[in-house]
Amino acid sequence: MWLKDSSIGRKFIMSITGLFLVLFLLFHGSMNLCLVIDDIFGTQGYNWICAMLGANWYAIIGTLVLALGVVVHFCYAIYLTIQNRAARGTDRYAMEARQEGVQWASKNMLVLGIIVIGFLVLHLYNFWYKMQFAELTGVETSMFDPQDGSAIVKGLFTNGVCGIIYCLLYLVWLVALWFHLSHGVWSALQTLGWSNLIWLKRIKVIGVIFATIAVGLFMVVTVYFLGVNIGSMM
Amino acid sequence: MATKKDTKVATTTKKVAAAKKATTTKKATATKKVAATKKVADVKVITPEMAKIPAGPLAEKWTNYKDHQKLVNPANKRRLDVIVVGTGLAGASAAATLAELGFNVLNFCIQDSPRRAHSIAAQGGINAAKNYQNDGDSVYRLYYDTIKGGDYRAREANVYRLAEVSNNIIDQCVAQGVPFAREYGGLLDNRSFGGAQVSRTFYAKGQTGQQLLLGAYSALSRQIGKGKVKMYTRYEMLDIVMIKDENGEERARGIIARNLVTGRIERFFGHAVVIASGGYGNTFFLSTNAMASNGSAAMQMYRHGAYFANPCYAQIHPTCIPKHGDFQSKLTLMSESLRNDGRIWVPKKLEDAKKLQAGEIKGRDIPEEDRDYYLERRYPAFGNLVPRDVASRAAKERCDKGYGVNNTGLAVFLDFSEAIQRLGKDVVAQKYGNLFQMYEKIVDENPYENPMMIFPAIHYTMGGIWVDYELQTSVKGLFCIGEANFSDHGANRLGASALMQGLADGYFVLPYTIQNYLSDQIGVPRMSTDLPEFAEAEKNVNDKIARLMAIQGQRSVDSIHKELGLIMWDFVGMGRTAESLKTAIKKIDALKKEFWSNVYIPGEANSLNNELEKALRLSDFIEIGRLMAIDALNREESCGGHFREEYQTEEGEALRQDDKFSYVACWKYTGEDSEPELIKEPLDYEFTERKTRNYKA
Amino acid sequence: MDSYINIKVRVWRQAGPKAQGHFETYELKHIFQGASFLEMIDILNEQLIAEKKDPIAFDHDCREGICGMCSMYVNGHPHGPDSAITTCQLHMRHFHDGETITVEPWRSRAFPVIKDLMVDRQAYDKIMQAGGFVSVNTGGVPDANAIAIPKPVADEAMDAASCIGCGACAAACKNGSAMLFVSAKVSQLALLPQGKIEAAKRAKAMVAKMDELGFGNCTNTGACAAECPKSVSLANIARLNREFLCAKFQD
Structure with missing residues (x-):
């Protein structure tokens, strides 16, 4: 099967799963933005979306597909890295210099990816476990109503010092995510073959803009609650 | 007769040297003359029949030949092995084409990949008589320009065939995907080059040689992939194996080659051997040739009886970056196209030149009225665009007089300030930007602000192994193609013609003519390399290597090679005299002794050993250098790349002696310690009228 | 000075x-x-x-x-x-x-x-032998001007063709990938009408050989193009990806 056996095939899988996850991030980020809007204007947008997703069949399928995407992306990343290290040969360069125009992120995608995944686990525990998982299994996983996502989020981020720490942790995560995406998006498009002499630079810019928007959406929410939290503590 | 010539010598030398020197020269020439007349009686002559030149009008010779030559049928081709040594334009194209035809090809190169042969470094372009520009070009005109450019010292039939197949080359290369430059309409673009009045040069940026070689390399790669060519990289041929046929006639049947990685000596059989090993310009140590380019294959052919023809014809390219130190390993060529807009000059005043040499002032500090645009002064009609040999000699003349402009006194200015004023910096940058950048990288000086410095350097050797019309040497079954043979450029090669010749030989000539030979060989079975002839040849090679390794002297190979280069440049260089050539021979003989008694080669013979490789090549360069001097001494005339100071006009232009030297000087090996024998192939110009080249008006 | x-x-x-x-x-x-x-x-x-x-x-x-x-x-x-x-x-x-x-x-x-600083780069030749050519024999080809090629296309093909096969791309790549080398040749020939005919076959064959020889997977770090002595562009890699994916999806 060429998707496994050929290098471009493997890269194709990486780029497709990657782009899929980026799209999810965009959706997730936009959804999170509702939290801020809700908090400012007193609306119930976030919880409405939560309810719509909840434990419905399409949400479950969506979640499974998403999980599959993450797993495939991760496994291929490990597989590719092992292969690439082997391709480098046994002797390493004694001296390596930075090449001009080469992004730092592009050479550290695996590390960045692992950081992102690590936080993802935390994130899943913090939210998904308390929301969709609780809803599905009926197990009580937190003191909040699994339907009231908004409360769960606020409960975590505005919880005094603990909230500040969480916010900061999330910010670290988001920075790693930004670096990962700043290379990932254009790399995925390049792998799919959407690039030529003129578009080469443009796609790199698009990639960065895309990463900034996606990560920015999350940032806004985190920073907002960080502000609210600090404000309430003073 | 002798008196008449002596007067001529006297008048011409008058300008060049002091009266005393002229007398000595005259005497020397006179004595030589006697010796030459004595020899005339027993000089062997090669007739057109011996050179296998087909009968009939010039334009029909090649067609006639092809119509009547013998061919090998497909089933028999499979049974025949052909060895091709070299993977440049000629070698790669020949190996690929022979394999496409069905022969089994064994191809050898000394580099790590066939793509690295030095054809790759050609910049300018390739000529063809396509007449796409509608400027009156034709096969005849390309033929005529080549003959004239070669100063009427090339064989008519060969040159005409070259012009004929030139068009096929362009078609072939385009079909292979060579990205030639194109016009906005999508059709092929042409540029003009020295020595022609039409635009017939096809080019691919400044990398035409690279693109053409990669085209041939891709065709070769395809055949290697199919298993029709067996490729041996990092192998160097060290001898040719000769085996007698049933009539007792020796034929080339294989080679002995050294695996450069393991140092192992190996044997290879072939029904025929084709040598495409390039030129011997590196005899001069400093040249525009690649470091590994060498003349050893030619010398191996020569030692087995192949004639070495016109060894003294070496082309000196006028626009190279000057030498900057003793450690210098090679000279870099700047494209000839620079002379289209650049103006060449030296200071008028000697004191200005001295200041330049001392580094006190720069070229731009010298006012316009104190500049001597010597090419424009001497050659008003052609100005800076005179042919290569003329421009080179003029630069040497100025530098010899002390007007050189860099620290070594061996450089002249190539100035673009006028072009920048006239066209604007942008236009100049567009045309020559990459060359300017290359210059700046090497010299660390901005040529937009200060004039470039250039000096002539050895670039190409027109001489080489003698071949007949079939490109077969005087040894049966041994063929020689590309720069390695002598055939098409006469005494001087025009720009963009080397690529044309290499590919013509490899794609369109040899694959035909070799069949005329091989058709008789279909009954010859593949021979075992265990035959005594192979063993004997291998033993000779091993003995030579052992001899070299045993010297264990004090000097490195390069130090001796540099010394040889200096001898060549000083005494067999741009301006030669009988005296300088005799000095050269003496010095080379002494150097040969020095080499064989005092060279030091570290390491082992049976492993990777660069120094041993270089020593083996140098041992042959020494012989070639000597042969060049002998040939130059024999050729008492000035023509093309060969300039004898005794033979020049009042104005210092080359003076041919058509009545005496209109022949190819073929040198036959007679033994390690005896002088070579001269054999002549007269050049009777049947179809073209000979004229004196004139670039003044 | x-x-x-x-x-x-x-x-x-x-x-x-x-x-x-x-x-x-x-x-x-x-x-x-x-x-x-x-x-x-x-x-x-x-x-x-x-x-x-x-x-x-x-x-x-x-x-x-x-x-x-x-x-x-x-x-x-x-x-x-x-x-x-x-x-x-x-x-x-x-x-x-x-x-x-x-x-x-x-x-x-x-x-x-x-030995020392000398390496064996025959792998590049093997990739070329797998498909880095147009399958034409000597002779019997149409006139050079029979097919017009737009100048920008010819120029882009020329830029891709300027690769000298030195191996700096694979040497610079932290993944030991030869994609820039392979893509330069695939690009050059895919751009020109002469090479288009077997473009799909060529891309598949050359990539398969490259993988077989143990070169790594490209992760688009761009180190190859940054170090390329002939400034061969990363855009060629995109074109190779495109050619390869299209070929595979057509199968």
């Missing part, structure tokens, strides 16, 4: 493909900055020969940046710290007095070391 410098050169010495390599440091005095890097190595070798030691084996030939033979990894860069040049075009003016210069061979599984 160029002047004379004293330097130390730290060179990788390895007796053979299977031998254990190590660094050795040599001192060089009075090196003219106008000398090329390889001329500096020549001087060092002359020095070693004078001391009856084994000179450093390295690949080099044309010394004008076109044959692709020279291959040194100098101070952490393939072909050294200057841009868009080969090692032979690197000059000593890029180094300062008292500097220690580290020189290593290309390091990639597909380029095993032969």
Whole structure:
């Protein structure tokens, strides 16, 4: 099967799963933005979306597909890295210099990816476990109503010092995510073959803009609650 | 007769040297003359029949030949092995084409990949008589320009065939995907080059040689992939194996080659051997040739009886970056196209030149009225665009007089300030930007602000192994193609013609003519390399290597090679005299002794050993250098790349002696310690009228 | 202005493909900055020969940046710290007095070391043999002007074709990937009508050979193009991806 056996095939899988996850991030980020809007204007947008997703069949399928995407992306990343290290040969360069125009992120995608995944686990525990998982299994996983996502989020981020720490942790995560995406998006498009002499630079810019928007959406929410939290503590 | 010539010598030398020197020269020439007349009686002559030149009008010779030559049928081709040594334009194209035809090809190169042969470094372009520009070009005109450019010292039939197949080359290369430059309409673009009045040069940026070689390399790669060519990289041929046929006639049947990685000596059989090993310009140590380019294959052919023809014809390219130190390993060529807009000059005043040499002032500090645009002064009609040999000699003349402009006194200015004023910096940058950048990288000086410095350097050797019309040497079954043979450029090669010749030989000539030979060989079975002839040849090679390794002297190979280069440049260089050539021979003989008694080669013979490789090549360069001097001494005339100071006009232009030297000087090996024998192939110009080249008006 | 410098050169010495390599440091005095890097190595070798030691084996030939033979990894860069040049075009003016210069061979599984700084790059030839050509025999081809090719297309093909096959791309790549090399040839031929006919076949064959030979997977770091002495563009890699994916999806 060429998707496994050929290098471009493997890269194709990486780029497709990657782009899929980026799209999810965009959706997730936009959804999170509702939290801020809700908090400012007193609306119930976030919880409405939560309810719509909840434990419905399409949400479950969506979640499974998403999980599959993450797993495939991760496994291929490990597989590719092992292969690439082997391709480098046994002797390493004694001296390596930075090449001009080469992004730092592009050479550290695996590390960045692992950081992102690590936080993802935390994130899943913090939210998904308390929301969709609780809803599905009926197990009580937190003191909040699994339907009231908004409360769960606020409960975590505005919880005094603990909230500040969480916010900061999330910010670290988001920075790693930004670096990962700043290379990932254009790399995925390049792998799919959407690039030529003129578009080469443009796609790199698009990639960065895309990463900034996606990560920015999350940032806004985190920073907002960080502000609210600090404000309430003073 | 002798008196008449002596007067001529006297008048011409008058300008060049002091009266005393002229007398000595005259005497020397006179004595030589006697010796030459004595020899005339027993000089062997090669007739057109011996050179296998087909009968009939010039334009029909090649067609006639092809119509009547013998061919090998497909089933028999499979049974025949052909060895091709070299993977440049000629070698790669020949190996690929022979394999496409069905022969089994064994191809050898000394580099790590066939793509690295030095054809790759050609910049300018390739000529063809396509007449796409509608400027009156034709096969005849390309033929005529080549003959004239070669100063009427090339064989008519060969040159005409070259012009004929030139068009096929362009078609072939385009079909292979060579990205030639194109016009906005999508059709092929042409540029003009020295020595022609039409635009017939096809080019691919400044990398035409690279693109053409990669085209041939891709065709070769395809055949290697199919298993029709067996490729041996990092192998160097060290001898040719000769085996007698049933009539007792020796034929080339294989080679002995050294695996450069393991140092192992190996044997290879072939029904025929084709040598495409390039030129011997590196005899001069400093040249525009690649470091590994060498003349050893030619010398191996020569030692087995192949004639070495016109060894003294070496082309000196006028626009190279000057030498900057003793450690210098090679000279870099700047494209000839620079002379289209650049103006060449030296200071008028000697004191200005001295200041330049001392580094006190720069070229731009010298006012316009104190500049001597010597090419424009001497050659008003052609100005800076005179042919290569003329421009080179003029630069040497100025530098010899002390007007050189860099620290070594061996450089002249190539100035673009006028072009920048006239066209604007942008236009100049567009045309020559990459060359300017290359210059700046090497010299660390901005040529937009200060004039470039250039000096002539050895670039190409027109001489080489003698071949007949079939490109077969005087040894049966041994063929020689590309720069390695002598055939098409006469005494001087025009720009963009080397690529044309290499590919013509490899794609369109040899694959035909070799069949005329091989058709008789279909009954010859593949021979075992265990035959005594192979063993004997291998033993000779091993003995030579052992001899070299045993010297264990004090000097490195390069130090001796540099010394040889200096001898060549000083005494067999741009301006030669009988005296300088005799000095050269003496010095080379002494150097040969020095080499064989005092060279030091570290390491082992049976492993990777660069120094041993270089020593083996140098041992042959020494012989070639000597042969060049002998040939130059024999050729008492000035023509093309060969300039004898005794033979020049009042104005210092080359003076041919058509009545005496209109022949190819073929040198036959007679033994390690005896002088070579001269054999002549007269050049009777049947179809073209000979004229004196004139670039003044 | 160029002047004379004293330097130390730290060179990788390895007796053979299977031998254990190590660094050795040599001192060089009075090196003219106008000398090329390889001329500096020549001087060092002359020095070693004078001391009856084994000179450093390295690949080099044309010394004008076109044959692709020279291959040194100098101070952490393939072909050294200057841009868009080969090692032979690197000059000593890029180094300062008292500097220690580290020189290593290309390091990639597909380029095993032969000796010292010399590596075996036959893998590139094998990729070319798998499909880096247009399948035409000599003779019987149409007139060169029979097919018009737009100038921008021809120019882009030319830029891709300027690859010299030196191996700097794979040497620079942290993944040991040969994608820039392969894509340059695939691009050149896919752009031109002559090569388009077998473009799909070519892309598949060359990529399969590249993978088989043990080159790594491209992760688009761009180090290859940054270090390429001929500035071959990353856009070629995108074109190769496109050609390859289209070919596979058509199957």
